[in-house]
Amino acid sequence: MKDVDGNHPIRPRATPVLQEFAGEGLRTLALAYKDLDEDYFHQWKRRHHEASTALEDREGRLDQLYEEVEKDLLLLGATAIEDKLQDGVPQTIEQLSKADIKIWVLTGDKQETAENIGYSCNLLQEEMNEIFTVSGNSPDAVREELRNARNAMKPDAVDSVFPSERSLVKGPKVLMDEEVNGEHGLVINGHSLAYALEHGMELEFLRTACMCKAVICCRVTPLQKAQVVELVKKYKRAVTLAIGDGANDVSMIKAAHIGVGISGQEGMQAVLSSDYSFAQFRFLQRLLLVHGRWSYLRMCKFLRYFFYKNFTFTFVHFWYGFFCGFSAQTVYDEWFITLYNLMYTALPVLGMGLFDQDVNDAWSFQHPRLYVPGQLNLYFSKRAFFKCALHSCYSSLVLFFIPYAAVQDTVRDDGRDVADYQSFALLTQTCLLFAVCIQLGLEMSYWTAVNTIFVLGSLTVYFAVTFTMYSNGMFLVLPSAFPFIGTGRNSLNQPNIWLTILLTSTLCVLPVVTYRFLLIQLCPTINDKVMFKVRQTKASPPPPTRRARIRRTSSRRSGYAFSHAQGYGDLVTSGWFLRRPAAPRPLGPAHAGRATTGFSPMGRSAGYSPTGRPQNAKAPGVEVTSLQMYRTISDAAL
Amino acid sequence: MVKQEKEFVNRPDNTAFTQQRLPAWQPMLSAGIIIPGFVLIGLAFIGIGVALFVTSQSIQVLEVDYTGVEQSSPCFKCSDPDVKNCVCKMEFNIDSLFKGPVFFYYGLSNYFQNYRGYGVSKDPNQLSGDLDSFKVPSDSCAPYEYVGKTPIVPCGSVANSMFNDSFKLYQIVSGAKIQVTLDGKGIAWWTDYNVKYRNPSVTPLKNAFNGTVKPTFWSKPAYELDPTDPANNGFINQDFLVWMRRAALPNFRKLYRRITEGDYAKGLPAGNYSLEIAYNYPVLSFDGRKKVVLSNVSWMGGKNEFLGIAYLVIGSMCVVMSIVMLIVYAKFKFPEEE
Numbered sequence: 013m014k015d016v017d018g019n020h021p022i023r024p025r026a027t028p029v030l031q032e033f034a035g036e037g038l039r040t041l042a043l044a045y046k047d048l049d050e051d052y053f054h055q056w057k058r059r060h061h062e063a064s065t066a067l068e069d070r071e072g073r074l075d076q077l078y079e080e081v082e083k084d085l086l087l088l089g090a091t092a093i094e095d096k097l098q099d100g101v102p103q104t105i106e107q108l109s110k111a112d113i114k115i116w117v118l119t120g121d122k123q124e125t126a127e128n129i130g131y132s133c134n135l136l137q138e139e140m141n142e143i144f145t146v147s148g149n150s151p152d153a154v155r156e157e158l159r160n161a162r163n164a165m166k167p168d169a170v171d172s173v174f175p176s177e178r179s180l181v182k183g184p185k186v187l188m189d190e191e192v193n194g195e196h197g198l199v200i201n202g203h204s205l206a207y208a209l210e211h212g213m214e215l216e217f218l219r220t221a222c223m224c225k226a227v228i229c230c231r232v233t234p235l236q237k238a239q240v241v242e243l244v245k246k247y248k249r250a251v252t253l254a255i256g257d258g259a260n261d262v263s264m265i266k267a268a269h270i271g272v273g274i275s276g277q278e279g280m281q282a283v284l285s286s287d288y289s290f291a292q293f294r295f296l297q298r299l300l301l302v303h304g305r306w307s308y309l310r311m312c313k314f315l316r317y318f319f320y321k322n323f324t325f326t327f328v329h330f331w332y333g334f335f336c337g338f339s340a341q342t343v344y345d346e347w348f349i350t351l352y353n354l355m356y357t358a359l360p361v362l363g364m365g366l367f368d369q370d371v372n373d374a375w376s377f378q379h380p381r382l383y384v385p386g387q388l389n390l391y392f393s394k395r396a397f398f399k400c401a402l403h404s405c406y407s408s409l410v411l412f413f414i415p416y417a418a419v420q421d422t423v424r425d426d427g428r429d430v431a432d433y434q435s436f437a438l439l440t441q442t443c444l445l446f447a448v449c450i451q452l453g454l455e456m457s458y459w460t461a462v463n464t465i466f467v468l469g470s471l472t473v474y475f476a477v478t479f480t481m482y483s484n485g486m487f488l489v490l491p492s493a494f495p496f497i498g499t500g501r502n503s504l505n506q507p508n509i510w511l512t513i514l515l516t517s518t519l520c521v522l523p524v525v526t527y528r529f530l531l532i533q534l535c536p537t538i539n540d541k542v543m544f545k546v547r548q549t550k551a552s553p554p555p556p557t558r559r560a561r562i563r564r565t566s567s568r569r570s571g572y573a574f575s576h577a578q579g580y581g582d583l584v585t586s587g588w589f590l591r592r593p594a595a596p597r598p599l600g601p602a603h604a605g606r607a608t609t610g611f612s613p614m615g616r617s618a619g620y621s622p623t624g625r626p627q628n629a630k631a632p633g634v635e636v637t638s639l640q641m642y643r644t645i646s647d648a649a650l
Numbered sequence: 651m652v653k654q655e656k657e658f659v660n661r662p663d664n665t666a667f668t669q670q671r672l673p674a675w676q677p678m679l680s681a682g683i684i685i686p687g688f689v690l691i692g693l694a695f696i697g698i699g700v701a702l703f704v705t706s707q708s709i710q711v712l713e714v715d716y717t718g719v720e721q722s723s724p725c726f727k728c729s730d731p732d733v734k735n736c737v738c739k740m741e742f743n744i745d746s747l748f749k750g751p752v753f754f755y756y757g758l759s760n761y762f763q764n765y766r767g768y769g770v771s772k773d774p775n776q777l778s779g780d781l782d783s784f785k786v787p788s789d790s791c792a793p794y795e796y797v798g799k800t801p802i803v804p805c806g807s808v809a810n811s812m813f814n815d816s817f818k819l820y821q822i823v824s825g826a827k828i829q830v831t832l833d834g835k836g837i838a839w840w841t842d843y844n845v846k847y848r849n850p851s852v853t854p855l856k857n858a859f860n861g862t863v864k865p866t867f868w869s870k871p872a873y874e875l876d877p878t879d880p881a882n883n884g885f886i887n888q889d890f891l892v893w894m895r896r897a898a899l900p901n902f903r904k905l906y907r908r909i910t911e912g913d914y915a916k917g918l919p920a921g922n923y924s925l926e927i928a929y930n931y932p933v934l935s936f937d938g939r940k941k942v943v944l945s946n947v948s949w950m951g952g953k954n955e956f957l958g959i960a961y962l963v964i965g966s967m968c969v970v971m972s973i974v975m976l977i978v979y980a981k982f983k984f985p986e987e988e
Contacts, residue, residue: 306670335764335899335900336762336764336765336766336900337762337764337765337900339762339764339765339766339767339768340766341764341765341766341769342766367670367672367674369670369674372671373670414960416899417956417957417960418954418956418957418960419898419899420899420901420954420956421757421901421902421903421952421953421954422951422952422953422954423753423755423903423905423945423947423951423952424947424951425947425948425949425950425951426947427751427753427837427905427908427947428837428838428839428905429838429839429892429895429904429905430951431897431898431899431902431903432895432896432897432898433763433764433769433896433897433898434895435898436898436899437898457676457677457678458674458676459674459675459676459677460672460673460674461672461673462672463674484841484845487845487846488845491774491775491778491846492774492775492788495774497841497845497846498839498840498841498842498845498846501841502839502840502841506951507949507950508950508951508954508957511698511702511950511957511961512957515695515957515960515961515964518691518695518964519964522688522691522964522968522971525679525684526688526971526975528679529679529681529684529975530975530978532679533681533975533978533979533982534978534982543676543678544678546676547676547678547680
């Protein structure tokens with residue numbers, strides 16, 4: 013390259029400027045030009061056409077031609093491009109790792125870029141014990157590097173991947189989490205990942221990767237992103253979430269349990285194939301720690317309560333069977349049975365499922381550990397279901413036997429009958445409704461106006477409907493459908509009936525209250541502690557304290573994506589990862605047992621050959637992308 | 651400004667409802683509420699329990715089993731199913747004044763009026779006085795629907811199994827028997843008598859029952875249940891109504907008469923009494939028992955010790971639990987770290 017103006021050389025001025033740009037973490041570009049003679053150009057074009065259609069050594073010949081024409085350019089100047097991370101990314105990643113969420117970065121960028129990003133968004137930290145790099149060129153080298161990493165993290169680890177491999181348990185094997193001392197990071201590039209994802213080594217890779225706090229896979233192709241996600245899904249009992257913004261993330265988003273697309277500059281491809289989409293990465297924090305958590309909480313409370321109220325409702329009939337000759341006589345009025353789930357208990361449960369919260373969103377951000385119960389499936393497991401069934405059993409015993417004993421041989425205060433079937437049914441159903449409503453009140457921890465209206469309204473509706481159906485008017489319309497006429501008026505004006513209702517509802521509920529209170533005092537969960545704190549402050553939380561973060565201020569590392577090393581077009585164009593049977597080629601020494609198109613990790617993208625090494629043929633049918641046309645100038649001065 | 655509109659067109663609602671910021675009350679099971687609450691509930695329950703228990707203790711109940719199972723019983727001779735129109739006398743003694751108004755019940759045990767098949771076996775249309783259903787009774791009454799081709803009115807097993815023992819009560823004063831007047835008015839629910847059960851509007855009532863036949867176990871048809879009083883005849887007969895209101899449990903008692911008139915309005919004085927029973931109703935075949943119960947009532951109804959005792963027990967347990975919780979709270983107050 014020559015300077016434009018021979019008298020005032022640009023290069024001595026351009027070089028420090030470029031260095032300054034790079035120091036600030038900008039992506040640098042030098043601009044140069046050259047005038048071509050038209051005849052020469054036609055001739056060159058013809059030779060280029062010949063070379064590009066040549067059957068042998070196409071890349072080599074094209075490379076030669078490019079070398080020939082890209083000489084003696086005149087330097088114009090230098091530019092720089094900025095490629096920033098979005099706002100709030102480091103904070104989000106920090107919060108999510110506090111919530112026991114493992115974060116892996118799968119990027120197509122180069123290793124240095126990926127490492128830079130890792131440091132700038134707080135994934136890799138200076139305090140980490142060690143960052144392992146896996147960049148072997150052969151399966152054995154990769155396996156060696158993974159083993160070394162594992163031994164460094166856990167010196168006494170068992171060699172075989174599944175310690176209890178002798179067991180004859182059928183079904184998919186699950187890789188359990190292993191405890192390691194200290195925090196480690198793993199950086200693996202796409203070439204090595206291609207070996208590591210092979211069937212023989214994938215468990216090795218997964219095991220090592222899961223021992224690290226942060227994993228960065230750089231140079232991965234879109235298919236490899238999906239493969240990594242599927243590997244985790246298959247062998248770990250974990251829920252995976254993939255978030256990305258470009259079309260190259262679509263396969264990963266579709267492979268994960270939950271796919272999140274970021275809509276923005278790179279178009280809507282990721283958004284169209286995702287389950288959730290938003291515009292900024294930092295919204296992920298809100299999605300998981302606030303809405304995901306609330307959703308889990310609501311769903312579990314809803315399910316537990318629904319089972320409870322229906323089991324209680326039904327078990328009472330079981331106890332009554334002993335006293336009615338097992339004739340399947342219902343304890344309640346038939347209208348009550350119809351309307352119980354439809355009208356009397358539908359809206360309160362719905363209200364709880366829609367509006368319930370344990371702590372508000374600000375507090376959820378402050379305490380990411382609140383997310384852990386959802387990960388451990390604490391709120392609705394087999395154990396929780398069994399406890400619910402037991403609770404229902406107890407409630408049903410109380411709901412039947414207290415009215416049974418209270419009604420035994422009793423009469424109204426004017427001597428008339430109150431121990432008849434219809435009064436007993438009314439008594440039991442009223443007790444049941446009071447008991448389940450109070451139980452709902454205990455379950456709900458967030459009483460909005462809507463919820464209050466639903467609960468009190470349901471009770472009011474119950475009494476209104478009951479009295480309407482037991483009234484004279486309805487009976488005269490359809491005598492056979494409303495046989496309970498007069499029951500409400502004749503039994504609900506008796507003090508002993510109301511005292512029975514009071515006793516039954518209280519006895520159903522007080523043990524639960526006692527149990528919960530003692531549990532909060534003796535083994536408080538993270539939720540209890542946070543709610544206690546909320547109650548204490550009784551106001552919006554204090555702003556999160558700005559911890560003095562130990563951030564590197566080294567200028568070598570930057571938060572921006574740029575790199576000077578070579579591209580990864582090889583990997584894409586070779587089609588090695590596509591596992592298609594390709595035309596047999598003389599295989600390089602590094603791959604045994606794989607019909608490849610001769611992909612070699614040391615190869616170059618098409619059309620590039622600074623050192624003149626043998627080129628790879630392009631895989632059939634893969635189009636040349638602009639990336640492959642990009643050539644880096646290796647100049648020691650830059 | 652087009653740009654501003656474009657900026658905000660996709661923005662979701664920012665109301666308190668859609669963003670889940672509704673003002674709410676967030677109760678918590680804190681010690682300051684639970685422990686005093688338990689104490690209050692406990693004390694209230696103990697108070698109610700005491701009141702109930704004391705009231706229940708003051709209610710007097712006298713039961714006389716007259717099934718005649720043992721050979722020594724005066725009604726043993728009547729317990730033989732082949733004996734018809736048997737009358738037996740049971741003697742009993744009252745120690746102190748049985749305060750009035752005294753209620754006279756008959757009780758049955760091991761009698762499952764709450765059996766489902768039994769309970770649906772009746773025709774509410776017939777019992778409301780609908781003449782069409784006199785001719786064609788409802789299917790649910792089977793097998794007590796027709797006798798041959800003639801419909802039964804009232805059909806069904808509930809009506810068929812109506813209790814037909816009758817009682818007379820005599821006080822024995824210096825060798826002479828004085829009859830105690832028994833009042834059978836107003837023993838059924840007002841709604842049953844006035845709304846639920848209606849006689850067909852045909853006078854004389856007997857004509858409505860043309861072409862029908864009485865239930866199999868009855869000795870006389872419905873229109874002869876009380877020939878002397880048309881307001882107590884047919885379907886609105888008080889004894890019939892009391893029987894049709896089927897009981898919830900296998901051991902029950904039903905109101906027969908009230909003792910409210912004359913000298914006995916203030917109660918039954920102490921002394922010897924004789925109960926004359928027209929024993930018609932067979933219960934021994936299913937191991938049932940029959941009894942007569944004399945009882946007075948209070949604001950809480952009949953004598954029921956369970957409610958009082960239950961309240962006392964639960965109340966004391968509440969107080970005990972509140973002390974336990976106070977101890978736990980004082981000792982294990984959880985520390986305030988994150």
